[in-house]
Amino acid sequence: MIEGRPVRVCVDVAGGDHAPTEILAGVMSASSAEQELDIILTGPEDIVVPFAAERERVTAHPTTEVILMDEHPASAVRSKKDSSIVVGCRLVREGAADAFFSAGSTGACMAAGTLMMGRIAGVARPAIATVIPTTASPTVLLDVGANADCKPEHLLAFAHMGRAYAETVLEITGPTVGLLNIGEEPTKGSTLAIEAHALMTTGVSRFCGNIEGRDILTGAVDVIVTDGFTGNVALKLLEGTSRTLLAQVKEAMTSSPLNRMxxxxLAPSLKALKKRLDPDTYGGAPLLGVNGVCIIGHGSSNASAVAAGIGVAARAARADLPSRIAAAVDPATS
Amino acid sequence: MIEGRPVRVCVDVAGGDHAPTEILAGVMSASSAEQELDIILTGPEDIVVPFAAERERVTAHPTTEVILMDEHPASAVRSKKDSSIVVGCRLVREGAADAFFSAGSTGACMAAGTLMMGRIAGVARPAIATVIPTTASPTVLLDVGANADCKPEHLLAFAHMGRAYAETVLEITGPTVGLLNIGEEPTKGSTLAIEAHALMTTGVSRFCGNIEGRDILTGAVDVIVTDGFTGNVALKLLEGTSRTLLAQVKEAMTSSPLNRMxxxxLAPSLKALKKRLDPDTYGGAPLLGVNGVCIIGHGSSNASAVAAGIGVAARAARADLPSRIAAAVDPATS
Structure with a gap:
């Protein structure tokens, strides 16, 4: 797909809690880290045009509308055709960009990505994946919220898509897959999990069976498959628990003058730990199953999270993630 | 129910990873902490008889069978009529004991409790609750594994049962209830969650709407309702995350001689924090919706967890938890 030319990542400067400042800072950081990277900015003209004018390898694509975090995603995407998110996804479909990154509304990115880029043949439901820093190597968890209600065959496709992502972007050879469930035996769990287990046993390479909630952080498998309801609860619980526990450790450590000393x-060691556990290290959540690269950053993304997200978008585009997913979902196409 | 006499708690000495040693140590500790408590022990004759012979207010009820952790719960309960778990539940039904505690197979306790004690009128599905130590007051989370597939009306009943437990055992006045979901708006989430939200809005006192995974540990509500699949994943993830994070903090803190000093x-402060976050503080998971008090301890329960579980069982029996649940589920019966 991309040979002998820089990869072109379109970045939405209007999305996220710290837009546009942290987004633009992230663009600068990503841009200086990689020579073979061109950036296209979508967003308000008064922001993107002056910024691009002063920089090489950054071009502006002004848009007149912005989708807000609290808007209904699907209707906002339909009505705001000239929004930074919709236009960004359109540029990818038209071949004017190789990938899109936004820290804006997750729902809007999902809707725009699906509508504009289209679904890959064989993928009934695109899914959002996230990369979890574990004690071992990072683990891909999906779906984390695109599909609240799932059928067993959706989970089977998630397994293929998750493996393709782990191989291309995380560069894990022969990634292993686990099904998130509430017991180890194949007969345990919900009807959905039991049926998905049966499909995955015959249909997924290196399927390791069920894994439980306590194994999510231990890196037991490279890819963890679940429905978007359970995955979203798990992801938010993980974020909340880490935040609460580290805050309580900090509180305990500063409860007396001696403790504070x-x-x-210990501060440097604990800071390094906090950084290692920071999900931003792996730069945003990919929307998998659409005909293009779409990476969704956390709403709270700072410059380094944005830079990491742009890096992931570039890597996924260079590795032609959509073709890899197409081949994984339907091996006959490869 | 219980007036002018000690409460009688039946304890299974054969269940749990550290049975019988830690179970018996827990019995001694609970027994010395409360005067108005009689203990009945079910389990192998050579263990329960000599132990009871040497102690006041402890009687032995020898049983000849033991249900192992890896047995199929329902069939084990049906075939092993003289097991410590089945007999313990039977003693409660017959009125020979006021409550039952076991750290054995959760599935077997659930099956035996339901089969022996029977369901409370209006409860289609008994549920397992757990008390989570939060940064504010403790929170009741249910179901954490009894029902992998749920209907909206089951979740409605869980809300009533969880409130009754919070009121009687945790002594929270007018407990608030939240529905675990993947968005704050009533229209967000799975079909199950959306329908349960509608039922709970009209049917549950002090219903606060949806809460997300990140709010589980913050004590946002007193009772969190979810299906047994999501609840079990959440509970195990919570346990796993706490363990992993605290282990990593410890590792960071001992990575150099200076760090170790x-x-x-900080050790005393961090030890106090660890104890505060320890779920054993709240002593086991109640099986709610059955006609009797049945408290299920963690398989790894040590003596203090067992003592806490026995204490909870005694408190629930004194407060006549089953009647309180019956009244909550069907106010006409009160």
């Missing part, structure tokens, strides 16, 4: 000694 | 200063 000891805490100062 | 600082860590020694």
């Amino acid at each position: 000891a805490a100062a000694v | 600082a860590a020694a200063v």
Whole structure:
């Protein structure tokens, strides 16, 4: 797909809690880290045009509308055709960009990505994946919210898509797959999980069977498959627990002057730990199953999260993630 | 129900990873903490008889069978009529005991409790609840595994049962209820969650609407309702995350001689935090919706967890939890 030319990542400067400042700072950081990277900015003209004018390898594509976080995603995408998100996804479909990154409304990115880029043949339901930093190597968890109600065959496709992502973007050879369930035996769990287990046993390479909630952080498998309801609850619980626990550790460590002195000694080590556990390290959540690369950043993304997300978008485009997913979902197409 | 006499808690000495040693140590601890408590022990004769002979207010009820952790719960309960779990539940039904505690197979306790004690009128599906230590007051989460597939009306009943438990055992006045979901708006989530939200809006006192995974640990509500699949994944993820994070904090704190000195200063504060976050503080998971008190301890329960579980069983029996649940589920019966 991309040979002998820079990869072109379109970035939405209007999306996210810290837009446009942190988005633009992230663009600068990503741009200086990689020579073979061209950036196309969608967003308000008064922001994108002056910024692009002063920089090489950054071009502006002004848009007149913005989709807000609290708008109904599907109707906003239908009505705001000139929004930074819809236009960004359209540029990818038209071949004017190789990938799209936004820290805006997840629902809008999902709707625009699906509508504009189209679904890959054999994918009934695109899914959102996230990369979880574990004690071992990172783990891909999907779906984390695109599909609240799922059928067993959707979970089977998620397994294929998750493996393709782990192989192309995380560069894991022969990734293993687990099904999130509430017991280890194949007969345990909900009807959905039991039926998905049966499909995955015959249909997925390196399927390791069921894994439980306690194994999500241990890196037991490279890809964890679940429905979008369970996955979203799990992801938010994980974020909430980490935040709460680290805050309580901090509180305990600063509860007396002596404790504070000891805490100062430990600060660098704990800071390194916090950084290692930071999901932003892996740069945003890919929308898998659409005919293009679409990476969705956390709403709270700062410059380094944005830069990481742009990096992931570039890597996924260079590795031609959509073709890899198409081949994984339907091996006959490869 | 219980007036002018000690409460009688039946304890299974054969269940749990550390049975019988830690179970018996827990019995001694619970027994010395409360005067108005009689203990009945079910389990192998050579263990329960000599132990009871040497102690006041402890009687032995020897049983000849044991249900193992890996047995199929329902069939084990049907075939092993003289097991410590089945007999314990039977003693409660017959009025020979006021409550039952076991750290054995959760599935077997659930099956035996339901089969022996029977369901409360209006409860289609008994549920397992757990009490989560939050940054504010403790929160009741249910169902955490009894029902992998749920209907909206089951979740409605869980809300009533969870409130009754919070009121009687945790002594929370007018407990608030939240529905675990993947968005705040009533229209968000799975079909199950959307329909349950509608039922709970009209049918549950102090219903606060949807809460998300990140709010589980913040004590946003007193009772969190979810299906047994999501609840079990959430509970195990919570346990796994706490364990992993605290282990990583410990590792970071002992990575150099200087760090280890600082860590020694902080050890008491961090130990207190760990104890505060320990779910064993709240002593086991009640099986709600059956006609009797049945408290299920974690398989890994040590003596203090067993003592806490026995304490909860005694409190629930004194407060006549089953009648309170019956009244909550069907106010006409009260």
